Structures are given as structure tokens and as C-alpha cells.
Amino acid sequence: MTLEQVQQKRAAVLRPELRKDNGNAPATAALSIGRVGKSFSLNGSPREILRDVSFTVGKGEIVGVLGASGCGKSTLLRLIVGLDQDYSGRIAVSGEETRGLNRDVAMVFQDHRLFPWLTVAGNVGLALEALDLPGKEKADRIRHYVDLVGLSDYIDAYPKQLSGGMAQRAAIARALVSEPNILLMDEPFGALDSLLRLRLQDELLRIWDRNNVSIVVVTHDIEEALYLSDRVIVLEANPGRIHSVIDVGLDRPRLRDDPHIVSLKRQCLELVLDPPARITS
Amino acid sequence: MASVDLKTGVARDFGEPAPTAVWLRAQADRAGRLIARLLVASALPVALGLLWQVAADRAWVSAQVLPPPAWVLQTSLDLVSGGEIVSAVAISFTRIAYGLLIGASLGFLFGLLIGFSRRADQYFGATFRAIATVPSLGWLPILILLLGIDESLKIVILAKACFVPMAIGIAEGVRNIPPALKEVADVLALPPRTRFLKLTLPAIVPFFFTGLRLSTAQAFVSLIVVEMLAGTDGIGYLMVWGRTLFQLDIVIVGMLVVGVAGFLLDVLLRRLEAHFAAPELRHG
DSSP states (O other), X not given: OOHHHHHHHHHOOOBOOOOOOOSOOOTTOSEEEEEEEEEEEETTEEEEEEEXXXXXXXXXXXXXXXXXXXSSHHHHHHHHHTSOOOOEEEEEETTEEOOSOOTTEEEEOSSOOOOTTSOHHHHHHHTTTTSOOOHHHHHXXXXXXXXXXXXXXXXXXXXXXXXXXXXXXXXXXXXXXXXXXXXXXXXXXXXXXHHHHHHHHHHHHHHHHHHOOEEEEEESOHHHHHHHOSEEEEEETTTBEEEEEEEOOOOSSOOTTOHHXXXXXXXXXXXXXXXXXXXXX | OOOOOTTTOTTSOOSSOOOHHHHXXXXXXXXXXXXXXXXXXXXXXXXXXXXXXXXXXXTSSOTTTSOOHHHHHHHHHHHHHHTHHHHHHHHHHHHHHHHHHHHHHHHHHHHHHHHHOHHHHHHHHHHHHHHHHSOGGGGHHHHHHHHTTSHHHHHHHHHHHHHHHHHHHHHHHHHTSOHHHHHHHHHTTOOHHHHXXXXXXXXXXXXHHHHHHHHHHHHHHHHHHHXXXXXXXXXXXXXXXXXXXXXXXXXXXXXXXXXXXXXXXXXXXXXXXXXXXXXXXXXX
């Protein structure tokens, strides 16, 4: 890296301007969210969960969604994956508007959600049931993705026999085996201890590097968001809306203690802990 | 990564094979524990038997009413060698088998229906629960008029007795499928067949076995009573016949047979359940 490049990166500072793209994202975007809002009524009184959320995810981009609990981050993922179809605004995958379940979008939950009565291979294979693959190719794909997450020795193990980290890896393999364009992750490493979390973050980046899948990762871990993402979207709560978008703009592999990340982290902390009045330039 | 023996599971020690001496000691320990458990479990029956013997010896109750154990033993040997017991047991068990097969299968299907479909539950649920609260034998008078006292009467009564617990168990099981796993099935867009085979069925296995055990127990109760009230054969009839002849030893033999058979059946079903409910043993 030349000194000039380094300086350029250092110059890429927090960009707190609100992204107001009105859903007319370029067709090349893997995912585009246009003015999405969500509310439901709680004991008769309406409650707004998400308001006017717009952003795009480029092909092969990793976007982090950061926010305190209750800001609607998980709801946002549920809307994108199609588990909840009752929202306003539009969601487009690869330029095509979609509402409901979409085969191009896969999801990893915070808990591994493996079927306890199926082996790792059986669980991973579930994601191929909807595709009409010949048996041989199906088995090959399963083995490939189980290898990719480093579980080859455990392909016939049942979830009970796996540690938490291994189970989450199996869940990642299950999400990737159908080769989706977009991978949504809802606090994927939130239930793991911190050392394991660091290791799985690196593994995720390694897998991403080979697959070129676009990732939206929801987290409340600032370091995780900054380490993984190209851009970090900071949500504020009540109702959940985009506060600011941070361009991390560093090449990978990154250093966790890269001065740039450290300085972004400080700013993120301020944003999350003590959100200033929204800057509307 | 540490290697884990997948056949035996992580909990089992792995690495060095256990020396034979250790293995033998383990087997001896197991046998010892089994014997101890049998002793504990048989303490009460033995005590009751002794009490019975003493009561007969001291003539606390007349031998006509409570025949001594020796009589009962003799009678049971006679009934076995004469073939009465065997044919009665065969007849009664055939009825239970038919009742279970018909009642439990229909209950299974009906349980799926009201478990999955809220609308079906709204239509049929109330009627079903109302019918379920009337004991099977409450149906006997009207069913005797409708069906006579033939085989069909017994099968219908038994099928009804088996239907209710199975339907309730399965409906409960369907409603208890973990929502987290249902969401996964949604996200993975599982085809209906796969969803049924790999999510619904495995998830309701424990409920199925509870339903099956309750169904079997209900079938036994109803069987004996229906054979006593409206039968010409079977164990229940044998017992009524014994009572009419004032041969209470025959009645006691019948009670013993029913008790032992019910106990064995329950043990068998528990074994099956333990086998099928252990995720490690099931294949997807």
C-alpha cells in the first residue's frame, strides 16, 4: 500500500449524510431497499417499527446494519427474506421487485436452527430440496459446502454432537449451499464466546472471498460491523430509521486495530450510545 | 480438531480402547444395578402375595370370595392347558389390535387436520371435545341397540377409545412444532412433502408415542368392560363367567393376565419411544 493510498483511506471519514435514494437504485445492485416502512398495532395502538429505510447493496458487497436492540434491525431482515410481507415500500433483488420468499436470498439466524433429527449433511441438504438437482450433484454440493465451513469430519454428526460454533458453521453451509446471491445474517455470532466470534468472522470473510455473495449482516457489535463491512448502516430506534451510513473503505485483509477502524469505532460508539440530532444537510 | 466417535456420541469416552477387565467390571455393575432394580420393583407384589396367603390361611375372608394363591395357580395352569386362557387372550388382543389400528390411525389423521387447520378446529373441535368427554362406555347402550353385541360393537368402542387420545396428542404435537424451525422451512422453501417428512413427522414423534400409550391404556379399560357387559368370549367374558360360577380364582387369573399384558405392552411402547425419539438414532 502506498503512502498516498493510506492517506486516502484515512481521509474517508464518517459520512453522516442521510441516503435518500428513492428506490431507483441501479439495476446492478444485488439488493435495493426503497423507502421501506413497517408498523403494526399493539393493543390497538399503532406502533411504527421501521420508517423510510432505503439503501442498496452492491454485488459482492458486505453491508453491516448496526443499532441498539429494538431499532428494528431483525425486522428489516425478516422483511427482506420474505418471512414478513406486510410492509410499505419496495424491496428488489437483482433489480427485480420481490415480496415474499425468494430463492436468491438466504438467511442465517442468531441460533443455528438446525433440525435436531438430521445430520449436518441432512440439514445442509434441506436447502437443496427446493431445487431439482440430480442426486450426485446434490451430494457433491453438500460435501463442498460442508468442507468450506470446515466440518468435513462432522458431516454425519447430529446437531447435539456439535459445539455452538460448529453448529453455526453448519447453519452457514446450509444458507450457502443453494448458492444464493444474497446472504442475510441476523447477529450470526451473537451467541458465541468472543474468541470464537473473532475466528468465525475471519472464516466468513474467507468464504465470502470465494463465493462473492452479497452479505447483509445485522449486529450490535460495532467492531464486528466495522471489521466485516464495506459500509455500515447505523439505525436509530423509535421508529427504526437510518441515522447515518459509514464507508469503511479499507482493503481486506484488515487489521482489527487499524487506526482507521479504531477512529470509526469511536464515532460509532458516540452515534449508538448518544445519538446526536440527525444531521440534515 | 479433536476426533469424535460419531457412532457412540461425544459423551462417550474415546481414545484408548477399554481393557477387558474394565469392560467386565462395567457389565457386572450393570447386571448388579438391574437385579437391584428388579428387587425393588418386586418388593410390593411379593408383600401383597404374602398378605394374600396369610389372609387365606387365617380365613379372614372366605375361600369362596378370596381363593388362596395355590388355587389360583392351579386354576391358571388348568386354564392354560385347557386352552381357555390362550383363546380368550387371542380374541381380546385381536380386538385391541383392530381397535388400535382403526382408532389410532383415524385419530392420527384427525389430529393432523385440527392441528394444522384452524378452520377445521373451529368446525370440528367443539364436537370432538364434547364426544371425547363422554366415556367410551357411555356409548355402549345406544351402540348395542345400533350394532348388536357382535364383533363390530367391540371394535367400534375400542376404536373410539383409541381415537381420542391419539387425536389430542397429534394435534398438540402439530401445534408444538418449534416456530423457529418452521421459519427455516419457510426460508428454505421446503416442498410440502419434504416439510411433512423432515419437519412435521419427526417433531411430533414424542406426542405420537404419548398418544399411542394413552390409546392402548384406554383400549384395555374399554375392552374388559365391553366384554363383561356385552360379550360371549374374551378375557372380560371369562372373568364374568368366573364370577357367575362363583369361581373367583378365574376372575383373579383374568385380572393377572390383563395386568401383566398391559404392563408388558407399556414397557414395549416406552422402549420403542426411546428408540425413535433419540435424534442420534434417527435418519433423515
